Amino acid sequence: MTALMKSVGVRAMKLLSSAVNFRLNQCSETPIRSLRSFSTLRSPPSKAIVYEQHGSPDSVTRLVNLPPVEVRDNDVCVKMIAAPINPSDINRIQGVYPVRPPVPAIGGYEGVGEVYAVGSKVNALSPGDWVIPSPPSSGTWQTFVVKEESVWHKIDKSCPMEYAATITVNPLTALRMLEDFVSLASGDSLVQNGATSIVGQCVIQLARLRGISTINIIRDRAGSDEARENLKALGADQVFSESQLNVKSVKSLLGELPEPALGFNCVGGNAASLVLKFLREGGTMVTYGGMSKKPITVSTTSFIFKDLELKGFWLQNWLSLGKVKECREMIDYLLGLARDGNLKYETELVPFDEFPVALDKALGKVGRQPKQVITF
Amino acid sequence: MTALMKSVGVRAMKLLSSAVNFRLNQCSETPIRSLRSFSTLRSPPSKAIVYEQHGSPDSVTRLVNLPPVEVRDNDVCVKMIAAPINPSDINRIQGVYPVRPPVPAIGGYEGVGEVYAVGSKVNALSPGDWVIPSPPSSGTWQTFVVKEESVWHKIDKSCPMEYAATITVNPLTALRMLEDFVSLASGDSLVQNGATSIVGQCVIQLARLRGISTINIIRDRAGSDEARENLKALGADQVFSESQLNVKSVKSLLGELPEPALGFNCVGGNAASLVLKFLREGGTMVTYGGMSKKPITVSTTSFIFKDLELKGFWLQNWLSLGKVKECREMIDYLLGLARDGNLKYETELVPFDEFPVALDKALGKVGRQPKQVITF
Numbered sequence: 001m002t003a004l005m006k007s008v009g010v011r012a013m014k015l016l017s018s019a020v021n022f023r024l025n026q027c028s029e030t031p032i033r034s035l036r037s038f039s040t041l042r043s044p045p046s047k048a049i050v051y052e053q054h055g056s057p058d059s060v061t062r063l064v065n066l067p068p069v070e071v072r073d074n075d076v077c078v079k080m081i082a083a084p085i086n087p088s089d090i091n092r093i094q095g096v097y098p099v100r101p102p103v104p105a106i107g108g109y110e111g112v113g114e115v116y117a118v119g120s121k122v123n124a125l126s127p128g129d130w131v132i133p134s135p136p137s138s139g140t141w142q143t144f145v146v147k148e149e150s151v152w153h154k155i156d157k158s159c160p161m162e163y164a165a166t167i168t169v170n171p172l173t174a175l176r177m178l179e180d181f182v183s184l185a186s187g188d189s190l191v192q193n194g195a196t197s198i199v200g201q202c203v204i205q206l207a208r209l210r211g212i213s214t215i216n217i218i219r220d221r222a223g224s225d226e227a228r229e230n231l232k233a234l235g236a237d238q239v240f241s242e243s244q245l246n247v248k249s250v251k252s253l254l255g256e257l258p259e260p261a262l263g264f265n266c267v268g269g270n271a272a273s274l275v276l277k278f279l280r281e282g283g284t285m286v287t288y289g290g291m292s293k294k295p296i297t298v299s300t301t302s303f304i305f306k307d308l309e310l311k312g313f314w315l316q317n318w319l320s321l322g323k324v325k326e327c328r329e330m331i332d333y334l335l336g337l338a339r340d341g342n343l344k345y346e347t348e349l350v351p352f353d354e355f356p357v358a359l360d361k362a363l364g365k366v367g368r369q370p371k372q373v374i375t376f
Numbered sequence: 377m378t379a380l381m382k383s384v385g386v387r388a389m390k391l392l393s394s395a396v397n398f399r400l401n402q403c404s405e406t407p408i409r410s411l412r413s414f415s416t417l418r419s420p421p422s423k424a425i426v427y428e429q430h431g432s433p434d435s436v437t438r439l440v441n442l443p444p445v446e447v448r449d450n451d452v453c454v455k456m457i458a459a460p461i462n463p464s465d466i467n468r469i470q471g472v473y474p475v476r477p478p479v480p481a482i483g484g485y486e487g488v489g490e491v492y493a494v495g496s497k498v499n500a501l502s503p504g505d506w507v508i509p510s511p512p513s514s515g516t517w518q519t520f521v522v523k524e525e526s527v528w529h530k531i532d533k534s535c536p537m538e539y540a541a542t543i544t545v546n547p548l549t550a551l552r553m554l555e556d557f558v559s560l561a562s563g564d565s566l567v568q569n570g571a572t573s574i575v576g577q578c579v580i581q582l583a584r585l586r587g588i589s590t591i592n593i594i595r596d597r598a599g600s601d602e603a604r605e606n607l608k609a610l611g612a613d614q615v616f617s618e619s620q621l622n623v624k625s626v627k628s629l630l631g632e633l634p635e636p637a638l639g640f641n642c643v644g645g646n647a648a649s650l651v652l653k654f655l656r657e658g659g660t661m662v663t664y665g666g667m668s669k670k671p672i673t674v675s676t677t678s679f680i681f682k683d684l685e686l687k688g689f690w691l692q693n694w695l696s697l698g699k700v701k702e703c704r705e706m707i708d709y710l711l712g713l714a715r716d717g718n719l720k721y722e723t724e725l726v727p728f729d730e731f732p733v734a735l736d737k738a739l740g741k742v743g744r745q746p747k748q749v750i751t752f
Contacts, residue, residue: 098681268676290676297673300644300666303688305474310686312679 042068043077048142052104054095073121080376082165083111083140085362101138108140112164135319136168162347163338174202182262186211189257191278193217194266208235269294288313346370418444419453424518428480430471449497456752458541459487459516461738477514484516488540511695512544538723539714550578558638562587567654569593570642584611645670664689722746
């Protein structure tokens with residue numbers, strides 16, 4: 001802790017404080033502050049995954065013990081239960097994500113916790129409630145998080161905690177993308193690549209609930225037959241590996257399905273071109289990821305004669321449009337689906353002490369792994 | 377003519393007839409038809425540029441003498457005055473345009489003519505009126521064109537005929553693109569490549585009339601300094617050659633201009649990437665051509681973090697939406713601008729007999745040339 005405290009100046013501390021409610025300034029033990037502290041509600045000491053500089057997550061993150069912080073009148077202190085490691089968390093630590101907290105910072109962006117203590121002006125939340133930060137915000141990889149009441153969304157405890165911890169980033173992305181771009185009706189279809197991702201799996205299940213068929217594109221790799229069967233078990237109508245789509249026209253592969261008017265791309269490169277190939281005239285492809293790290297290449301005729309539209313989706317941008325209330329309603333809907341077994345995806349729970357193991361798995365160092373969810 | 381008549385069967389003749397009102401079946405001189413013809417209004421014999429098969433325009437087109445055709449009750453016979461050679465005309469002859477008349481066909485898609493004769497049920501047009509086919513339709517490269525009254529849009533004769541002949545494809549594309557995608561106000565800006573094209577020149581002038589600044593990208597080639605000055609004389613605010621934009625950020629090149637929310641691309645490849653580079657967050661690029669024959673390549677981050685949208689524009693598609701009335705009003709507006717000297721572009725008038733010379737110029741065989749307009 002001393003090294004961390006020495007490494008940052010007062011200004012940086014303020015930034016850190018505002019970014020992650022990690023109020024180190026509270027622990028400068030002057031007499032006046034000591035006197036004040038008699039009447040001040042404080043969090044317990046916390047353990048957190050901190051990075052002081054951007055870089056490779058396995059070299060710049062470390063577990064740090066943090067002193068108690070003040071719980072102000074409008075604050076809520078939450079004892080974290082579980083929080084996932086998402087690709088965007090890794091990108092934030094690497095410093096390649098366009099919006100990220102200033103360093104030093106605590107990792108994590110979503111999760112679920114139990115209210116531990118509330119400030120004097122907090123009415124809507126009580127100790128014992130389950131809450132998630134919504135919109136998601138930085139600093140969920142710690143045992144106690146203190147943030148303003150407005151940050152927290154109270155949820156029903158009936159949903160398994162691994163879903164509550166992971167509902168705000170990936171499943172919400174799937175639902176928003178399904179709702180916000182093209183108005184699809186029962187009987188319509190959509191096409192997506194990266195179908196084995198959590199967003200992809202959610203798209204399949206959410207579409208199926210609406211009577212919308214899905215055409216799914218997966219990579220050619222060992223185990224793709226198993227992946228295909230898994231997706232079909234979730235409700236996927238068609239699953240193709242990229243090499244199966246190396247044909248002049250994909251229309252004949254559609255069988256009874258109508259040509260899709262909506263496509264989702266989280267891969268780029270050839271896999272994005274395949275989504276475009278499936279789209280019908282006037283269709284829209286929404287890009288929300290670039291796992292292949294390859295750009296998207298589009299022919300002129302796709303725009304002029306096929307009238308395709310290409311757009312992007314970024315949950316963070318979407319939330320900045322002030323649709324928090326609408327998103328919380330969607331989250332409740334998604335949690336209900338998860339509770340009832342209508343929305344499933346694989347997670348692996350990892351105790352907080354074993355964070356480095358979970359991180360290695362999330363970084364893909366040990367092959368394909370389920371979504372890593374840290375438990376506190 | 378005999379060869380042409382021999383080369384096509386009855387069925388092909390019917391197709392040809394319906395496509396271009398080139399009614400060869402009227403010249404099968406049976407006694408009954410001869411009797412009927414006493415009471416039948418007919419066009420004069422016509423000369424036309426015909427192609428019997430798709431291929432290189434300079435090898436598949438030829439001048440053909442056509443017999444008179446019937447002018448039915450709702451038909452109007454127009455003596456053509458002038459018609460341009462557009463790139464899309466060339467693509468139709470090559471057979472690479474997605475919508476094209478069946479062969480054999482008469483070339484040309486827009487033009488201006490004078491009403492020569494009208495059918496008995498035609499009320500709104502009279503001999504001497506100037507008309508253009510609107511929406512544009514096939515077969516304008518002939519001396520007399522017979523089409524239904526509804527095809528023809530009567531225009532004011534005060535506009536120079538070279539503008540009347542060319543207003544429906546390129547200037548209308550520029551105006552529609554300016555109106556239909558992003559709502560721009562005075563003080564806003566837009567960016568475009570291929571700025572020396574007729575559409576590009578029209579965009580500059582139409583934008584300027586609305587108080588919208590233009591950032592223009594041109595190719596690096598001999599004469600680019602002169603091209604820059606010509607565009608500035610039309611009202612271009614900034615003109616850059618592609619090599620000038622080989623910088624990390626183009627923001628500093630904007631000077632006082634705001635970042636553009638709208639971009640037009642008719643080139644593809646690097647020139648399209650440069651348009652994207654200029655666009656502000658949330659901006660839209662509209663593709664309406666692909667002169668470089670290279671695809672458009674877009675990074676994933678452009679979609680997700682910069683929230684760019686990519687769309688296409690095709691006048692023909694747009695007209696199929698049934699906006700003929702609106703387009704005719706726009707055409708009248710554009711013709712008024714041309715008449716008053718507020719919309720200018722260079723054309724070269726070429727007598728019909730010298731069509732092969734004009735075609736060679738339009739095909740780019742003799743360097744950069746003004747828009748070739750055939751006069752009849």
